[in-house]
Amino acid sequence: MNQPERQPIIQIQNVTKRFGPLTAVDKVSLDILSGEFFVLLGPSGCGKTTLLRMLAGFELPDEGRILIDGVDMAKVPPNKRPVNMVFQSYAIFPHMTVADNVAYGLTLQKVNKGEIADRVNEALNLVSLGGLDGRMPDQLSGGQRQRVALARSLVMRPKVLLLDEPLSALDAKLRLQMQMELSDLQDEVGITFVTVTHDQDEALSMACRIGVMNKGEVAQLATPSDLYEFPASRFVADFIGTVNLFEGQLIVDEPDRAVANCPELGRIYINHGVTGPHDALIWVAIRPEKVGMAKPGTYRGRPDVPEGHNISEGRIKSMSYLGDITLYAVILDNGRMMHVSRPNISRTDQEDFTWDDRVTLHWHGSSPVVLLA
Amino acid sequence: MESWRLNKKLFASVAALPISWLLFFFIVPLGIVWLYSFGRNAGLTEVEFSGTFANYLRAVEPLYLEIFGKSVVVAALTTVLCLVIGFPVALAIVFAPEKWRPYLLLLVMLPFWTNLLIRTYALIAVLRTEGYANTVMSWGWAGASGLKTLVGLEPLPAWEPLELLYNNFAVVVGLVYVHLPFMVLPLYAALDKMDKSLIEASLDLGASHWRTINRVVVPLASAGIWSGIVITFIPALGAYLTPDLLGGTDSQMIANVIERQFKRANDWPFGAALSFILMYATFILVAIQSMRSKEGSAR
Ligand SMILES: Nc1ncnc2c1ncn2[C@@H]1O[C@H](COP(=O)(O)OP(=O)(O)OP(=O)(O)O)[C@@H](O)[C@H]1O
Ligand SMILES: [Mg+2]
Numbered sequence: 001m002n003q004p005e006r007q008p009i010i011q012i013q014n015v016t017k018r019f020g021p022l023t024a025v026d027k028v029s030l031d032i033l034s035g036e037f038f039v040l041l042g043p044s045g046c047g048k049t050t051l052l053r054m055l056a057g058f059e060l061p062d063e064g065r066i067l068i069d070g071v072d073m074a075k076v077p078p079n080k081r082p083v084n085m086v087f088q089s090y091a092i093f094p095h096m097t098v099a100d101n102v103a104y105g106l107t108l109q110k111v112n113k114g115e116i117a118d119r120v121n122e123a124l125n126l127v128s129l130g131g132l133d134g135r136m137p138d139q140l141s142g143g144q145r146q147r148v149a150l151a152r153s154l155v156m157r158p159k160v161l162l163l164d165e166p167l168s169a170l171d172a173k174l175r176l177q178m179q180m181e182l183s184d185l186q187d188e189v190g191i192t193f194v195t196v197t198h199d200q201d202e203a204l205s206m207a208c209r210i211g212v213m214n215k216g217e218v219a220q221l222a223t224p225s226d227l228y229e230f231p232a233s234r235f236v237a238d239f240i241g242t243v244n245l246f247e248g249q250l251i252v253d254e255p256d257r258a259v260a261n262c263p264e265l266g267r268i269y270i271n272h273g274v275t276g277p278h279d280a281l282i283w284v285a286i287r288p289e290k291v292g293m294a295k296p297g298t299y300r301g302r303p304d305v306p307e308g309h310n311i312s313e314g315r316i317k318s319m320s321y322l323g324d325i326t327l328y329a330v331i332l333d334n335g336r337m338m339h340v341s342r343p344n345i346s347r348t349d350q351e352d353f354t355w356d357d358r359v360t361l362h363w364h365g366s367s368p369v370v371l372l373a
Numbered sequence: 374m375e376s377w378r379l380n381k382k383l384f385a386s387v388a389a390l391p392i393s394w395l396l397f398f399f400i401v402p403l404g405i406v407w408l409y410s411f412g413r414n415a416g417l418t419e420v421e422f423s424g425t426f427a428n429y430l431r432a433v434e435p436l437y438l439e440i441f442g443k444s445v446v447v448a449a450l451t452t453v454l455c456l457v458i459g460f461p462v463a464l465a466i467v468f469a470p471e472k473w474r475p476y477l478l479l480l481v482m483l484p485f486w487t488n489l490l491i492r493t494y495a496l497i498a499v500l501r502t503e504g505y506a507n508t509v510m511s512w513g514w515a516g517a518s519g520l521k522t523l524v525g526l527e528p529l530p531a532w533e534p535l536e537l538l539y540n541n542f543a544v545v546v547g548l549v550y551v552h553l554p555f556m557v558l559p560l561y562a563a564l565d566k567m568d569k570s571l572i573e574a575s576l577d578l579g580a581s582h583w584r585t586i587n588r589v590v591v592p593l594a595s596a597g598i599w600s601g602i603v604i605t606f607i608p609a610l611g612a613y614l615t616p617d618l619l620g621g622t623d624s625q626m627i628a629n630v631i632e633r634q635f636k637r638a639n640d641w642p643f644g645a646a647l648s649f650i651l652m653y654a655t656f657i658l659v660a661i662q663s664m665r666s667k668e669g670s671a672r
Binding site: 058084085087088089091094095104105152156 | 570584593
């Protein structure tokens, strides 16, 4: 992947948008860097579309500023902004052929006919729709329509391409394929992409950086792996992937190690320092794939984990086999549920865990994440 | 739906009443009038069915052709004005805040619920020489005159009321007023159905509002525009009351001529022939429109 230039193309500064009593976007500040694939991720109704529409100019912020390429957009109408949008419904003009749809924006500029034809062809080839230029939109499949919408925006060579849930109307298989194609395309054209989605897998697989939104605010801004491994809050940990969350208190907090005491999980050893208030309420998050599972009595401890830490006993309540991995729900002896996942590395599992088996759960000192909020 | 047709007895019993209604009160009288149009006046109340085409030949005499032509021009002008006024109105209603929309539509519909005669007399009160329109204009005139004297100029000459009533102008105003809802409603339906993100997409691609209306809104609303045109033009072409009450001696339309044949002139066969020529013209228009819309939906 190209190393994006570290320079913000979009600066969102303290932007607030209200609809009557509802605050759809609440004091959001974030920079989107030139050439990056930025994804806005969040649950339904958290204000993603509203934020994107403010970038396109269809909504105006009640407070704050938006700068695109250094220019304040407050007085710039949608048709004068250096951004283009791919709509969730694609919004392809039904009364025009594919080629006319793609050429629409160019015919409004002073571009001569020959160049229009060249650029339309180039854009259609880019999204592998070459040869369909004469078709009417109702003769296209959903995926093809999505590509027409993409080509129609790309042909304008915008500084930023805004995409509102571009893949949500496609079936799972096609969506996966289009995810990869979108990433490749973004690499190829080098345009900054800002995509909205509520699908975390989509966000993780496509994004350079993700802004997680919750109730109109940005909860965390990070790379996909940082979001997953170093979530900043319970909301983010819970929203991205599956997580086991336990309440507790920090009882040891040294520069190179920490210990948390969780009433429902025992003592948790952490092999690095954490900055947290002593004796205050904290949460410990552990991802299912970072939990080991052993038959009772076979677990001999880990060299780096002190005796009696990072271990718990329970009973398998349910399991679901997903092909590549198997998910287990383990009921701990105190009644709490813990999710564990195991990759199916060999075709028959020698250990062969099944329903109602008693198991010992254990994890590494680097696995738990301490969350303060 | 299919099973309805299969159950013939039930279908027949349900359909019997409307079908016989149509037969006795529409088809049969229409057939009689059609026969009249090939007849000849034989005495004061008698019509002889002679199978003659004389009535039709008389109908295409220059005198009547001119009135036909004039009716078409007046109806076409009415339709164009309704479209020019109605399109922005429909557009405004579609883009008005959600909670206002029912009330705005109600405003458009309201005249429908008032008797045509009352509406037309109300218009007379507005347009006549001492009417509201002239009164308001005379105030404006007096004001302008006063201003001129205030700055030391000659006052304007006395206000001469405009002749707004009993002429072609009054007929067109009346027809536009009466037929505007016929235009606004199909336009509203077509525009309301349109995906609003298409408009945003057009703006997003750099088009101005004006271009967006020309290249996206109008083409997509074309079905609604055509049905608005047809259902405005047809009743306007056959308008009777409005030219009768608001028009002068030279602003008669074809319906007024037809009425005169059946009443004062007592020439039913000729009146019947004129009526049928008007009906054929209407049929052709409806046929063209339905062909158009079929083409549109086939695409
Ligand atoms: N035009 C509007 N008028 C009133 N409220 C609105 C309007 N547009 C959005 N909202 C409200 O603002 C909030 C944020 O909406 P937005 O469309 O930005 O959510 P979203 O994050 O895109 O959700 P989704 O994933 O469901 O598309 C929602 O509660 C929505 O009901
Ligand atoms: Mg949305």
